[in-house]
Amino acid sequence: MKFSIDRDALLKPLQLVSGAVEKRSNMPILSNVLMEVSDNLLRVTGTDLEVELVGEATLNTDAEESRITVPAKKLLDIVKSLPEQTELHFELQESKALLRCGRSRFSLATLPADEYPNVESFDADIEFSLKQGTLKTVIDSTQFSMANQDVRYYLNGLLMETDGSVLRAVATDGHRLALSHKTVEASLPEKQVIVPRKGVMEMLRLLDDEDKDVTIAIGDNAIRITTDTAVFTSKLVDGRFPDYQRVLPKGGTKMVIASRNALKQALLRASILSNEKFRGVRIAIESGLMKITANNPEQEEAEEMVDIDYDNDLLEIGFNVSYLLDVLNHIRAEDVRITLIDNNSSALIENHEEEDSMYVVMPMRL
Numbered sequence: 001m002k003f004s005i006d007r008d009a010l011l012k013p014l015q016l017v018s019g020a021v022e023k024r025s026n027m028p029i030l031s032n033v034l035m036e037v038s039d040n041l042l043r044v045t046g047t048d049l050e051v052e053l054v055g056e057a058t059l060n061t062d063a064e065e066s067r068i069t070v071p072a073k074k075l076l077d078i079v080k081s082l083p084e085q086t087e088l089h090f091e092l093q094e095s096k097a098l099l100r101c102g103r104s105r106f107s108l109a110t111l112p113a114d115e116y117p118n119v120e121s122f123d124a125d126i127e128f129s130l131k132q133g134t135l136k137t138v139i140d141s142t143q144f145s146m147a148n149q150d151v152r153y154y155l156n157g158l159l160m161e162t163d164g165s166v167l168r169a170v171a172t173d174g175h176r177l178a179l180s181h182k183t184v185e186a187s188l189p190e191k192q193v194i195v196p197r198k199g200v201m202e203m204l205r206l207l208d209d210e211d212k213d214v215t216i217a218i219g220d221n222a223i224r225i226t227t228d229t230a231v232f233t234s235k236l237v238d239g240r241f242p243d244y245q246r247v248l249p250k251g252g253t254k255m256v257i258a259s260r261n262a263l264k265q266a267l268l269r270a271s272i273l274s275n276e277k278f279r280g281v282r283i284a285i286e287s288g289l290m291k292i293t294a295n296n297p298e299q300e301e302a303e304e305m306v307d308i309d310y311d312n313d314l315l316e317i318g319f320n321v322s323y324l325l326d327v328l329n330h331i332r333a334e335d336v337r338i339t340l341i342d343n344n345s346s347a348l349i350e351n352h353e354e355e356d357s358m359y360v361v362m363p364m365r366l
Contacts, residue, residue, distance in 0.1 A: 001066035001092040003037055003059045007082050007101065010042070013055025014076045016230055017046030019202050020053040021072040027117075032069035034116045039063075045116070046072060051199050052119040053206070054231040060087065067113035070097050078106050119233050124217035124224070126162055128186040132227065133210030135203075138169045141180035141357045143200050144326050147173035154239030157196045160223070162188035170244045176323045177247050178330075180357040193218055194241055199234030206232050247360055249348045252339035256285060257309035257352055260336045263290075264328040266304035270294040271321040273302040280364045281321040285340075286314050294321070317343045318366035324349075327359040 014033070022030035025048070034045040040059045045052065082088070082101050089100040092110070099106040139158065147155035150173065159170040165188065168181040195203070203225060207214065215226040225232040270281050274294040284291040285308070292304040317340065327349050328336065335352040349359040 003063040007086045009057045013044040016055040017053040020046040020051045022048035029111050033072040034069050036067045037063045038065050050235050052233040069111045070108050122219040122222040124219050127217045129213045129215045130184045132207040132214045136207040138180045142169045142171045142178040145171040145178035157194040157237045158200045159241045161192045163190045177360040194237035249346050252341045254312045254340040256338040266306045270302040270304050273300045279320045279322050280366045284316045318364040323361045
């Protein structure tokens, strides 16, 4: 193996695949990246056996076909520390990988490429394309509601659902739920899969060019995302996601329309004096006005007033302020619509301009 490559060209795929590399593993080779050279192309692969990322870079010259694995973090740190717009020379000598750049020289240990694991290929039941920006919006609008290390393992991921021409993403941790959907130019069968938390976060890192297309292939045991320069594969969570349709509040008659930014700023200020453990705020709603109060064990109290569009009965309800702020941070609109039933029922929060996302937050007893 012997090739030359621009430092910046190598850095991008290395940074991309580093997220998939297992940092603490009983298998030393999982701390390595697989480097494969063919013609004038370098493919870099990182995996933890659940998620696999493959990035590509163009070499400065043609090179013989060859494969080797090198320590991922060390190689990434070296390349990051080298000056921009320089040329790197990579060469394999016996069991060492030699990296030269100007007057710098590094020697890295290697492991045989034949021992490197490969996420098994899968049969795709569904394959379709859409803009990277569309997919990123659907994922980003919902991922914050995923559970983290919940014993109900199927909640530690994101439900992706296809139905007709709709791609839908749903996440819940049992206390709140986020749902977002987009229409795609394809006729898709009905299918549900759960992408694990790590896979979701790596997908977000991968989708960086909003206007370019991305191809999505979904099978029974894996999902694959393909862009111009990378291939992402993740195993799926084997479990049944809760019926989210049953969680969506129905029949709410008390509708509040508020400025997203004004409500967000008021909640942020009130949260400063909320109980640090339970994060509760009390919300009183009356005609044209919302009163937000928070207090803590030190007997400190915050009170905020927000003008709203509301013409119904007086209603008092408590919420976890962090959940409300998460929703308001992910809605891209001037105004939000909050639909309520009573002081014991969940709130349905939506973008007032486009009905492409909806959020459910359960109330708190205060």
